[in-house]
Amino acid sequence: MSESVERRILVGRIVGVSGVQGAIKLESWTNPRMQIFKYQPWILKSASGEKEIQGCRGREQGKGMIAELPGVCEREQAAALIGTEIWVLRSALPPPKPGEYYWADLEGLDVVTTEGIPLGRVSHLFSTGANDVLVAKDAERERMVPFVVGQYVAEIDFDARRIVVDWDPEF
Structure with a gap:
């Protein structure tokens, strides 16, 4: 099943900026939501194209999540990413437990x-x-x-x- 190995899974979206040093606010659809940081590399997909990044870090802050992306160190860079989808390869996810399904x-x-x-x-x-x-x-x-x-x-x-x-x- 080589098609499933390269299959991409939508796991979140960039929804805003935080501070002046390029941190982003994101929405995670993983369960638990912090699990999104274990599934890397991320494939950032927007109207302007795709970019693969590795080494994303983050934390929960109130009801939201804040992340730092490699190479994004200014607020303007982060603002340009608002609306970007976060995808991962299906192969980055662990196998589901018996009786569980992705x-x-x-x-x-x-x-x-x-x-x-x-x-x-x-x-x-x-x-x-x-x-x-x-x-x-x-x-x-x-x-x-x-x-x-x-x-x-x-x-x-x-x-x-x-x-x-x-x-x-x-x-």
Whole structure:
């Protein structure tokens, strides 16, 4: 699966500047959020292109996060990065524990019911607080299935690139 080795995962975004020495404010979508600093190098992606950087450091500050990026030492440099996405290679992430899944690994898998009725492909997942929700899309519609393994998600087969769900195809 060489495509998954080079696959990129969006893990955060630069949302502001902090101070006058080039520190940035960032939003992390890792769990826990400080984990973003363990996944390096970062691939910074913006409208002006991409840049790979290594050695990013940071800390939590109140409800936000502050980071220092190598080569960014002035406020103007940091301000130019606002809106930049932070990506990492999938291979930078540790293997998930048994029974855990990276959402990015589930995206693109076919979704079928326990009766074999196709529901589409996983376009994305999102969290509701109560549980995660898997979104399966086909040409006609979009279905939202609670991502609850054992109750609604019967099987995840990465080799077959398929998720089997106990779900009414009309719902």
